Amino acid sequence: MKTDAYNARLLLVEIALIVLALLFLAPFYFVLANSVKNFAEILINAASLPKVLRWDNYVHAWKVLQFATTLKNSLLITVFSNIGLVIISSMAAYRLARRPSRFNRMLLAVFVAAMVIPFQAIMIPLVKVASWFHLINSIPGIVVCYFGLCVSFTIFLYQGFVRSIPFEIEESAKVDGCSPYGVFWKIIFPLLKPMTVTVVLLNSLWMWNDFLLPSIILQQKDLRTIQVAINSLFGEYTNQWDLALAALVMSVVPILIFFLALQKHIIEGITSGAIKG
Structure with missing residues (x-):
């Protein structure tokens, strides 16, 4: 009975x-199915399977969005x-720990407190500061902005992991004549691999997938990222869903492959930094 x-x-x-899994997978079905339909078929029934697979949506989206350029911009950033x-974060976290x-x-504590500040609250001051330092419409400029926005979270994860590394390892290296920078780069940094993979991922x-920051920092057409380029397909009078969904699928593929290749390190890195620290 039991x-x-x-x-x-x-x-x-x-x-x-x-x-529950099917509910979570439903959006992926809608994106994939509608990316190979024409615009009229999407409007008639977005939930139906495509009658004819229109792969030319991908070709047209690639040309219209200049996808090679936008892909390059997203990769560089x-x-x-x-x-x-x-x-920056690994060295800072090592010093703090x-x-x-x-x-x-x-x-x-300041870094941790900065993690709870929403981006919308600092958006206008960030644009003003970026304008003062001529970071607008510049790939290096938006990279610097991401340094400031992501460094708090990255340092928080790194310092918890550094605390889990036995201090005796560093003492042995120093006795052997290793310099402070040598201790970090030759001993500590290789041990940070699980956390490095986690923060990179x-x-x-x-x-x-960020849209807001690139849209306000990179205003020139040739500097657009993938998400900003896809948004250009939607206007006041037209919504090109057939091209947008095809472009969305193409944008998801690189980061999905990257995620699947490194996902096994996520839990290992986070748990090591949070529990042991």
């Missing part, structure tokens, strides 16, 4: 989870922002 009740309960849970954030002075503890997901 076995039968347990199996019945487990079956109900599995059915509920399957239904994401790659260089992550490189800078990893270097290994030198717990009153000033460093206060500085860490999380920051990449945000930067790649």
